[in-house]
Structure formats: C-alpha cells, structure tokens
Amino acid sequence: xxxxxxxxxxxxxxxxxxxxxxxxxxxxQGKVTAIVGPxxxxxxxxxxxLSGVIPTLISNGELSGTFDKPxxxxxSVVSQTPENQLFGYGVEDAIAFGLxxxxxxxxxxxxxxDYVLDLLSLQYLRSRSVANLSGGQRQAVCIASVLAMxxxxxxxxxxxxxLDPNGKRLVQMVLKQISLDGNTxxxxxxxxxxxxxxxxHIIGMxxxxxxxxxxxxxxxxxxxLQHRLGVIIPQEVEIYRGLLPHFPDLKMxxxxxxxxxxxxxxxxTKLFTxxxxxxxxxxxxxxxxxxxxxxxxxxxxxxxxVNANIPGGKIVAILGQNGSxxxxxxKHLNGLYKPTSGDVRYKxxxxxxxxxxxxxxxxxxxxQHPEHMLFEETVEAELTFCARQQGIPFTKEKITEVLEKNxxxxxxxxxxxxxxxxxxxxxxxxxxxxxxxxxxxxDEPTLGMDGFLxxxxxxxxxxxxxxxxxxxxxxxxxPMVFRNVDHAIILNKGKKIFQGSRxxxxxxxxxxxxxxISMPPVVVMSKALGFDxxxxxxxxxxxxxxxxxxxxxx
Amino acid sequence: xxxxxxxxxxxxxHKLDPRTKFAFFVVMAVLTSVIKSFVALAFxxxxxxxxxxxxxxxTHILTLLSKLKILLIFIFLLWLVLGLFxxxxxxxxxxxxxxxxxxxxxxxxxxxxxxDFYKGAVYSLRIFLMISxxxxxxxxxxFSEMILGLRKWxxxxxxxxxxGLVFQIIPITIKELQAIMDxxxxxxxxxxxxxxxxxxxxxxxxxxPLLFRVLSxxxxxxxxxxxxKLDFSVKRTAYKIIRASRLDVYFVAAxxxxxxxxxxxxxxxYIPV
Numbered sequence: 162x163x164x165x166x167x168x169x170x171x172x173x174x175x176x177x178x179x180x181x182x183x184x185x186x187x188x189x190q191g192k193v194t195a196i197v198g199p200x201x202x203x204x205x206x207x208x209x210x211l212s213g214v215i216p217t218l219i220s221n222g223e224l225s226g227t228f229d230k231p232x233x234x235x236x237s238v239v240s241q242t243p244e245n246q247l248f249g250y251g252v253e254d255a256i257a258f259g260l261x262x263x264x265x266x267x268x269x270x271x272x273x274x275d276y277v278l279d280l281l282s283l284q285y286l287r288s289r290s291v292a293n294l295s296g297g298q299r300q301a302v303c304i305a306s307v308l309a310m311x312x313x314x315x316x317x318x319x320x321x322x323x324l325d326p327n328g329k330r331l332v333q334m335v336l337k338q339i340s341l342d343g344n345t346x347x348x349x350x351x352x353x354x355x356x357x358x359x360x361x362h363i364i365g366m367x368x369x370x371x372x373x374x375x376x377x378x379x380x381x382x383x384x385x386l387q388h389r390l391g392v393i394i395p396q397e398v399e400i401y402r403g404l405l406p407h408f409p410d411l412k413m414x415x416x417x418x419x420x421x422x423x424x425x426x427x428x429x430t431k432l433f434t435x436x437x438x439x440x441x442x443x444x445x446x447x448x449x450x451x452x453x454x455x456x457x458x459x460x461x462x463x464x465x466x467v468n469a470n471i472p473g474g475k476i477v478a479i480l481g482q483n484g485s486x487x488x489x490x491x492k493h494l495n496g497l498y499k500p501t502s503g504d505v506r507y508k509x510x511x512x513x514x515x516x517x518x519x520x521x522x523x524x525x526x527x528x529q530h531p532e533h534m535l536f537e538e539t540v541e542a543e544l545t546f547c548a549r550q551q552g553i554p555f556t557k558e559k560i561t562e563v564l565e566k567n568x569x570x571x572x573x574x575x576x577x578x579x580x581x582x583x584x585x586x587x588x589x590x591x592x593x594x595x596x597x598x599x600x601x602x603x604d605e606p607t608l609g610m611d612g613f614l615x616x617x618x619x620x621x622x623x624x625x626x627x628x629x630x631x632x633x634x635x636x637x638x639x640p641m642v643f644r645n646v647d648h649a650i651i652l653n654k655g656k657k658i659f660q661g662s663r664x665x666x667x668x669x670x671x672x673x674x675x676x677x678i679s680m681p682p683v684v685v686m687s688k689a690l691g692f693d694x695x696x697x698x699x700x701x702x703x704x705x706x707x708x709x710x711x712x713x714x715x
Numbered sequence: 716x717x718x719x720x721x722x723x724x725x726x727x728x729h730k731l732d733p734r735t736k737f738a739f740f741v742v743m744a745v746l747t748s749v750i751k752s753f754v755a756l757a758f759x760x761x762x763x764x765x766x767x768x769x770x771x772x773x774t775h776i777l778t779l780l781s782k783l784k785i786l787l788i789f790i791f792l793l794w795l796v797l798g799l800f801x802x803x804x805x806x807x808x809x810x811x812x813x814x815x816x817x818x819x820x821x822x823x824x825x826x827x828x829x830x831d832f833y834k835g836a837v838y839s840l841r842i843f844l845m846i847s848x849x850x851x852x853x854x855x856x857x858f859s860e861m862i863l864g865l866r867k868w869x870x871x872x873x874x875x876x877x878x879g880l881v882f883q884i885i886p887i888t889i890k891e892l893q894a895i896m897d898x899x900x901x902x903x904x905x906x907x908x909x910x911x912x913x914x915x916x917x918x919x920x921x922x923x924p925l926l927f928r929v930l931s932x933x934x935x936x937x938x939x940x941x942x943x944k945l946d947f948s949v950k951r952t953a954y955k956i957i958r959a960s961r962l963d964v965y966f967v968a969a970x971x972x973x974x975x976x977x978x979x980x981x982x983x984x985y986i987p988v
Contacts, residue, residue, distance in 0.1 A: 237942050
C-alpha cells in the first residue's frame with residue numbers, strides 16, 4: 162500500500178501566505194517516519210491534511226496538490242493531550258469508542274481490544290478508569306484506542322511532550338512494539354531525543370517546504386540542517402557532532418554504551434576517582450521549608466516531613482517523577498497551598514499568613530500551561546501585567562529592549578494567544594522581568610519548545626541569575642537541568658530524598674536509579690572515561706576528551 | 716469542586732442498571748415535591764442515609780451539605796420570615812411573640828411561633844432531598860454508563876453522547892478555572908484579601924482565558940471525534956451491554972416499601988404548610 166504526498170500547497174485564506182508550498186514525499190509502509198521542523202514550519206497543517214481534518218472540518222482554505230492513498234484507507238491520530246482525546250470513563254470504554262463508531266460487532270471489538278492490550282502490554286490497565294491513569298498510561302491507552310481501529314497510518318503528534326521520564330519510556334516501548342508489528346507510523350515531533358532509536362525515515366520542513374527527505378542516518382550526519390531546523394537531538398549525537406572534528410574515525414552513536422566502546426579506544430581512560438564534594442555550609446538561604454506536610458481532602462499524603470533550603474541567587478532544580486510532589490512543593494512556596502503542618506519562610510519570615518498576591522512581590526510561579534496566564538490583548542500589555550499589579554514603574558524603552566533581546570519585537574502588538582506554544586512560554590517568563598520578585602519558579606518551562614526556543618530559555622534563565630534572582634525550575638529535561646543548575650532537590654513519593662549542589666548530584670547514581678531517571682550522557686560518559694572533572698555540557702566534554710586523546714588516535 | 720465527580724467504587728448502587736438509578740431520581744424528585752410532611756420527609760432522609768452509608772458515599776454527601784448550607788439556611792430563613800406574618804394553620808404549639816401593627820393603612824399580624832420553624836425546616840429538607848437524590852445518581856454512575864442507560868431508553872445517541880460529554884467536561888472546566896485563578900494570583904492579582912466587588916471583577920477577568928481554554932478544549936474534542944470516526948448518522952454498535960440484575964429488583968422493592976411508608980407517614984402526620 163503506497164501513500165504519497167504530491168505538490169501539496171495550502172493557504173488558510175485566499176489572501177494569506179502559503180503555509181505549505183509544493184510539498185512532496187512518500188510514506189514508507191511499515192516504517193516510522195518523523196516529520197521535523199521548527200514552530201510554524203507547517204508540520205501541524207500537514208498533519209491536518211493527512212488526517213483529513215482539512216478539508217473535512219476546515220474547508221475555507223485553499224488546497225492544491227494531492228495526498229495519494231488507496232480508497233477506504235483509514236488514517237488516525239494520537240494527539241499530544243490524551244485527556245482531550247479519550248472518550249469514555251474506563252479504559253475499555255475508551256478503546257471501544259472508535260470501534261463502536263465504525264459499527265464493528267461486539268465479539269470483534271472484544272477480540273481487537275485483547276489484541277491491542279496484549280500487544281502494548283497494557284492488560285493491567287483494562288479495568289482502570291481513565292481519570293486515574295498517569296500521563297504515560299493515558300497516552301498508551303490513547304495509542305491502543307487508535308490502533309484497535311486498525312488504521313493504515315497512525316499519526317502521533319508530539320506524543321511525549323507533556324510526559325515524565327517514566328511516561329516517555331512507556332510510550333517509547335509502545336512505539337517500538339508498534340513498529341516491530343509492521344505498522345506505518347508518522348511521528349510529528351521536533352524532539353528526536355526519545356525516538357531516535359525507533360525512527361527510520363525523516364522529513365525535514367522549513368517555511369512550508371520540504372528541505373530534507375532521507376534516512377535517520379543521513380539526517381543525523383547533517384549537523385548544519387539539524388541546527389537550521391531547531392531539532393532537539395539526543396545528547397549522544399551532540400557529543401558525536403562535537404567530537405568528530407577531533408576524532409575523525411569516530412562512527413555515529415546513539416547510545417552511551419556505543420559511544421563509550423568507541424571512545425575507550427581513542428582516549429586514555431582511567432578510573433574515576435574524583436572525591437565527592439562537601440556540602441557548601443556558607444550558602445545563604447532565601448527560602449527555608451520546615452517539616453512540611455500536606456494531606457489533601459481525599460487523605461492523599463502529598464508531602465511528608467519535607468525540610469529544604471533554597472539558596473539565594475542560584476538556579477535550583479526540583480526533580481522527580483510525576484506524582485512525586487514537585488508541583489505541590491512549589492505551590493507551598495508561593496502560598497497557593499497552605500501546609501497541613503510545617504512552615505515556609507522567605508528571608509526568615511513565615512509566609513503562612515500572606516495571600517498569594519502578597520507573596521508574588523517576592524516569589525512568582527510561572528505555570529506549566531501559558532494559556533492559564535495570558536489574558537491581555539497584546540504582547541506588550543501581557544509583558545507588563547505583573548509590574549502593573551505590583552505598582553512597579555517601567556518604560557517603553559525597557560519593553561522594547563526586552564522584546565528585541567528575545568526576538569519578539571515584531572510580536573509587540575500580537576494577541577498573545579496567537580503565539581506559538583514555545584513563545585507563549587517565553588512571554589510568561591519575560592513578564593516576570595518587570596516584577597519585583599526575586600524568586601522565580603518555572604514549572605516545566607520547556608513544554609512545546611523547539612531547539613531555538615530552548616536555547617533562548619536557557620539564556621533567559623542565566624540572565625535572571627545574573628540579575629541576582631533565584632530561579633527554581635521543575636523540569637524533566639535532565640540534560641538542560643544539568644547544563645544550567647547550581648543546586649537540586651529531589652522528591653520521591655512526597656519525601657525529599659536529596660538536596661545538594663550539582664557536583665554532589667552528579668555523584669549520586671543511586672538516587673537516579675531509585676527514581677528511574679537517567680543522568681545526562683555527558684555526565685555518565687565523563688565519569689566512565691575517568692575525566693579529571695565531571696562534564697555537564699557537550700563543549701566541556703569535547704575539551705576534556707581532546708586533552709586525553711591518545712597519540713595513535715591523532 | 717471535586718465533590719461533583721463520580722466516585723469509583725464497587726458498591727451495590729454502583730452495580731445497578733443506570734436506568735434503575737435514573738428512575739430512582741425521577742421518583743424521588745416527584746415524591747419530595749409532593750410530600751410536605753416533616754415526619755415523612757425525615758423518614759426519607761433516614762432511608763437516603765442508609766443508602767449513602769451502604770455505598771460509602773456519606774463523606775461526599777456531607778461535603779455537598781456543607782456546600783449547600785448557605786442555600787438551605789437561606790430557604791429556612793425565607794420561610795421563617797414569611798411565616799412571621801401569618802398565623803399557624805393548626806391549633807396549639809408554642810407562640811413566642813404575637814402582635815398586630817398597622818402599615819399603609821392596613822392592619823397586619825406579626826406572630827413568631829413554632830410553625831415558622833416547621834415551615835422553614837420542611838422546605839429546606841425538601842430541597843436537600845431533591846438535590847441529594849440527583850447527587851446520589853451522579854456519584855455512582857459514570858458518564859459512560861449514563862450514555863448506555865439513556866440509549867436503552869431509546870434516547871438518540873447524539874443526545875445521550877452530548878449529556879455524557881457534559882459530565883466529562885464539567886470537572887475539566889472546573890479544574891481549568893482553578894488553574895487560571897491560581898496562575899493569575901501567582902502573578903500578583905489579589906483574589907484572597909479583597910472585597911466582593913473586586914472578587915466579581917476578578918471573575919470577569921478569569922472568564923477570558925477560561926473561554927479560550929474551553930474553546931481550545933472544544934476544538935480538540937471535535938478533532939478527536941473526527942479521528943474516531945464519530946458519525947451520528949451511522950448505526951453504532953455497543954461493546955458493553957447493561958442488564959437489570961437481582962440487585963435492581965431488591966433496590967426497587969426497597970424503594971417501593973420506603974415510598975409506601977412515606978405516604979402513610981404523610982397521611983398520619985400531615986400539617987398543612
């Protein structure tokens with residue numbers, strides 16, 4: 162069965178500019194094809210055309226070209242937010258929904274349900290309610306519900322963008338199983354970190370045009386293109402990219418093990434002997450948390466006797482799987498939650514009697530979904546919202562300066578909700594620059610960001626630190642966390658299991674094992690190769706590797 | 716607002732055919748709007764309490780009661796105040812204060828007596844029983860079962876699906892509103908320590924992002940309906956089939972007995988209100 166897109170062009174209105182411009186490519190049957198490209202490149206529009214949303218539901222645009230597919234072929238989609246896609250209270254109800262709509266007889270529905278639940282190893286979820294599933298489980302059920310319809314093409318739109326490492330691992334496993342089973346899958350995602358091992362074919366898009374159509378191996382060799390498309394690639398590939406000019410015999414590697422095997426023959430390895438650093442006792446804490454307990458109305462014990470200190474002027478990461486208590490913890494810092502017992506102090510003063518708005522003069526929480534925060538009519542008004550609420554003066558020049566520095570000057574009069582997801586996130590963080598707060602909490606700030614925006618975000622976080630502000634980041638992007646933070650707190654099942662500097666954290670493989678999160682490849686590899694110091698970013702890793710390069714490798 | 720959600724459990728009420736529970740709500744709604752005897756209503760309350768206890772939803776009903784307390788107190792006081800200007804319709808019982816006064820050229824009675832309390836209590840209890848019978852069904856029937864039940868009553872699938880969707884969306888919308896309120900207060904908007912006028916103004920402010928979130932959710936849901944090939948003009952099949960069981964028979968029998976006792980009590984202890 163062949164599927165091919167021929168000379169596809171699309172405009173949302175006759176007067177508008179083309180979102181897709183003469184797009185042509187073929188979809189290989191039984192393979193996983195990834196469509197990559199920066200925000201606004203036309204990926205989502207292409208998805209809407211492939212899935213039939215355009216022109217079935219959106220019919221006022223101008224479409225030319227063809228999507229050649231056999232008659233009666235079924236194409237279905239798994240979206241990035243399964244809670245908006247799953248219909249039905251229980252897992253069985255949700256999986257049966259599409260099949261019932263197709264008029265499949267009851268006995269066959271039961272058969273197909275068994276098949277997909279077995280295939281994806283999800284039988285254990287069968288009698289659960291959808292509302293009680295974790296993000297990863299929900300996404301896996303969503304994939305099962307679509308797969309049960311036996312689509313000819315399964316399209317997955319950023320399926321792991323809102324998942325924690327456990328959820329990503331589950332969806333990764335599910336995708337692997339689907340591809341082994343010979344299903345045709347299209348993955349629309351600019352983050353190839355989790356799917357690099359599974360993808361076969363990559364289509365790169367830029368400004369509505371196809372700029373790359375080839376194998377995964379070819380794509381990962383084209384460093385300039387990866388950068389141009391803002392694709393987030395596995396850190397292993399980044400390391401390879403950095404090392405290649407100095408180690409020309411190095412072959413592409415996608416795993417830490419493969420990289421270590423090759424490098425062990427090219428650098429002088431030694432046993433990692435660096436001593437565990439001592440905790441810094443002289444740090445001045447801006448926030449201190451004492452015996453914090455939180456029990457919700459349904460008797461769920463979300464935080465259990467948490468004692469923690471946030472050092473001032475530092476970047477602090479809060480890590481842990483979903484449900485570990487991270488968001489509950491930070492919501493106590495800005496007063497959204499009041500503790501069941503215990504205390505939270507800012508510069509020694511208890512915050513318990515203050516309202517959230519009063520606390521926001523010192524501590525601001527930037528939410529995970531920017532749509533919850535944006536409600537002004539223009540980007541400029543949104544930018545100054547906090548300042549106006551707090552009575553902080555600002556100037557037009559300052560607004561221009563901030564927008565210009567963050568590539569948003571042309572969006573000044575734009576309606577904020579029309580921005581891309583990544584830009585919305587940047588805007589909510591930028592508005593904090595105009596407030597009086599000196600502690601900024603960012604809850605999952607990388608959601609929906611491509612490589613370019615991620616770089617901007619990291620610069621912004623460093624800029625806030627340079628201004629003397631304390632930045633607390635909740636994130637599942639572990640390489641990004643290690644590149645930027647000074648300090649970390651790890652929560653597991655409501656308990657604090659670690660607090661210390663980045664250096665101390667890098668020594669605690671045991672903690673990472675216990676919470677099922679992997680350390681970044683640069684940390685693992687620099688320790689395994691016995692570098693003089695642990696590396697937290699690729700540039701440092703390359704520098705260290707160069708100094709240990711064996712003579713015969715030169 | 717979590718108290719509005721279905722409670723996942725395996726009690727006998729959860730196991731009943733949804734149609735039996737819908738019928739229970741309809742019958743109780745009619746009964747409580749007809750019966751105005753405090754003794755009969757008090758018996759119904761006891762009957763309901765037995766159901767709640769056996770289904771382990773008592774704490775949820777208490778939460779509902781705490782949410783409704785302002786409304787119930789208002790109804791109680793409203794009928795109490797209205798009763799101050801009437802004489803009791805039955806003889807006897809304590810009268811705490813009685814006088815007459817003239818207003819706009821007419822003579823009026825002011826009589827503060829036991830009957831004012833009685834009327835207030837009857838009307839509050841009727842409202843509470845009416846709401847709690849609906850709430851009992853809501854707590855023990857998930858939206859998928861509601862759709863199945865309505866389809867069995869030959870309600871068109873488009874209507875049944877829309878009703879089920881409402882119950883699926885309500886908790887999501889409430890969660891969204893809470894998240895928006897939290898996000899805005901985190902950015903400095905005072906919603907805790909302010910007067911009611913500011914609170915009202917803030918709610919108007921929140922409605923804007925909420926509208927966009929709800930529209931965006933609506934769009935996602937319509938896309939999902941497209942992905943799952945939902946077409947109301949095509950005949951659907953059903954994976955799950957609901958059937959009345961012996962439990963339904965027991966429940967209906969218990970209700971018939973309770974209704975009969977309620978009617979007898981109403982006849983025996985009737986005080987016109």
